[in-house]
Each structure stands twice: as C-alpha cells, then as structure tokens.
Amino acid sequence: MSSPTALPDDSLARRRTAMLLRQAPLEFARAVYGINDLASGRSGTYAAQDVARAEGMGVLVTRERVQQRARSYLPVEGREHCPRCWVFAGARSPLALESSLGGNCEVARCGNCGGEYPNP
Ligand SMILES: [Zn+2]
Incomplete structure (x- = not known):
C-alpha cells in the first residue's frame, strides 16, 4: 500500500455508480427523441441512429420499453x-x-456503442 497510484479509491467507484445512474434517465430522453425522430422521418440524428441500431438487433424500442x-x-x-446500451x-x-x-478522475467508455461517461 505504499504506492500512491495503486490505492483503491472507494469514493471514485461510488461516484461512478452515481454518475452512471444519472445517465439512465438522460438515455431514456434520448431514446424518446430518437423514436420521435424516426417517426417523423428524421433518421439522420444520432438518437434516431441509436434507435435504428437497437431495432436492427431485433430489440423492441418503444417509449414504454425504454422507460x-x-x-x-x-x-x-x-x-x-453501459447505460446507453x-x-x-x-x-x-x-x-x-x-x-x-x-x-482522481476517469472516463468510462463503452466499446459497443462508443458512449463515454466522464467521472466526475
Ligand atoms: Zn454502450
């Protein structure tokens, strides 16, 4: 435990969990934007592309389900x-x-969707 860089940082892990939890309602809002974009023909937005990709995987993407x-x-x-995936x-x-x-800080990255979540 003499190395200052090797200490496990519990508070960092707790902050990370809290930060990720706050992302879930934001991703829900993005998904709703994406659903609405697709419904009105705006398939080029990032949110619409994320919805289209999930649907391409055979997943049902409705407002109710993403909520x-x-x-x-x-x-x-x-x-x-990853909260987005x-x-x-x-x-x-x-x-x-x-x-x-x-x-003291970190970034959590998703190798699947490319999402990046800075902490803090
Ligand atoms: Zn992801």
Whole structure:
C-alpha cells in the first residue's frame, strides 16, 4: 500500500455508480427523441441512429420499453455496464475505465456503442 497510484479509491467507484445512474434517465430522453425522430422521418440524428441500431438487433424500442429499461438500470461496482446500451437495447455492455488527473478522475467508455461517461 505504499504506492500512491495503486490505492483503491472507494469514493471514485461510488461516484461512478452515481454518475452512471444519472445517465439512465438522460438515455431514456434520448431514446424518446430518437423514436420521435424516426417517426417523423428524421433518421439522420444520432438518437434516431441509436434507435435504428437497437431495432436492427431485433430489440423492441418503444417509449414504454425504454422507460422500463431506464428504471431497471443498476450498475454494479466493478462490473458497470453501459447505460446507453442497456436503455436502448437491453444489452449489458461492459465499460472500460480510463483514469486521468492522477487517478482522481476517469472516463468510462463503452466499446459497443462508443458512449463515454466522464467521472466526475
Ligand atoms: Zn454502450
């Protein structure tokens, strides 16, 4: 425990979980935008493309379903999964953590959808 960079940072992990939990309602809002965009022919928006990709995976993307998934999103410390992949497609995509600023900050990245979640 002598190395200052190797200390496990519980508060960082807790902040990460809280930060990811706050993303779920935002992803729900994005999904609703995407559903509405697609319904009105604006298929070029990022939100619409995310909806189209989830539908391409055979997932039902309705307002009701994405709301259910957003409410059930529950990241587990050490095994966090991507809130966007979960809300849009019900997929558990693992997040890769990249620390910065001497380990006080980090970015969680999703290799599946390309989502990036800075913490803090
Ligand atoms: Zn993702």
